[in-house]
Amino acid sequence: MSAVPDYLQNIRIILSRTSHPANIGAAARAMKTMGLSQLVLVAPNIMATPMTPEPPEFIAEHATDFRLPEESFILASGAVDVLEQAKIVATLPEALTGTVLSCALTSRRRELTTPLQTPRELTPSLLAAAQNGQTVALVFGNETFGLSIDEVQQCNRLMTISGNPNYFSLNLAQAVQVVCYELFSQVNADMSHLIPERNLATADQVAGMVRHLEQTMEELDFFKRRNQERMVRRLHALFNRADTTTEDVDILRGFFRKVSEKIAKTQD
Incomplete structure (x- = not known):
């Protein structure tokens, strides 16, 4: 056996x-x-x-x-x-x-x-x-x-x-x-x-990245006339369907940081 x-x-x-x-x-x-x-x-x-x-x-x-x-x-x-x-x-x-x-x-x-x-x-x-x-x-x-x-x-x-x-x-x-x-x-x-050759992101890595995206969107007043909760839920579902990799997360979070830096400079 x-x-x-x-x-x-x-x-x-x-x-x-x-x-x-x-x-x-x-x-x-x-x-x-x-x-x-x-x-x-x-x-x-x-x-x-x-x-x-x-x-x-x-x-x-x-x-x-x-x-x-x-x-x-x-x-x-x-x-x-x-x-x-x-x-x-x-x-x-x-x-x-x-x-x-x-x-x-x-x-x-x-x-x-x-x-x-x-x-x-x-x-x-x-x-x-x-x-x-x-x-x-x-x-x-x-x-x-x-x-x-x-x-x-x-x-x-x-x-x-x-x-x-x-x-x-x-x-x-x-x-x-x-x-x-x-x-x-x-x-x-x-x-x-x-067996995937890519390094798929974990659930907590994806969730952290979506929270980072949400914060960046808030800084841009993106949710001013939109349903924030529903939109964030759909974004979360989107990244789950996409089999997001750790490399994807790193790239996107780097981009979000750059956007936030630009916003901060324009407000100084």
């Missing part, structure tokens, strides 16, 4: 605002079954259950002090180590730090123009990036509401699991299992032709 490839450690499963403690444990079990171990929890919103009548409260300022209830560990079965090593953060940008490809799991069409793709379609590029030492993230939303539009726009890929249009009701842990299975089923495929 072949060993689990080391590069699967570069694939991060992110659960945002998960409410049922059992789902967190079951998701950890689904991950470990398919060779994944990197779990990040964003602001867990644990609900009361018969097994967890007094759920722990998540406090953003003390995120690292949060402890999952026993119910999560029971449902994790032999994957307790995944839960014990899980990182807990307050926001999605924190969870996406260092990632190059990030997939938002959604079953709804969004206003963003990023195309919806299935796990099977996206898996080759995700594994190729992981093989190349880059960090990949799969982001799952709350059981009831899914991912918000703001959370989706922070990712640069949209993934959807296809199913019966007359009845489609996957449990969160089941969705994690489906995606993790698709990843593991393709680990032995030859993806050398997909």
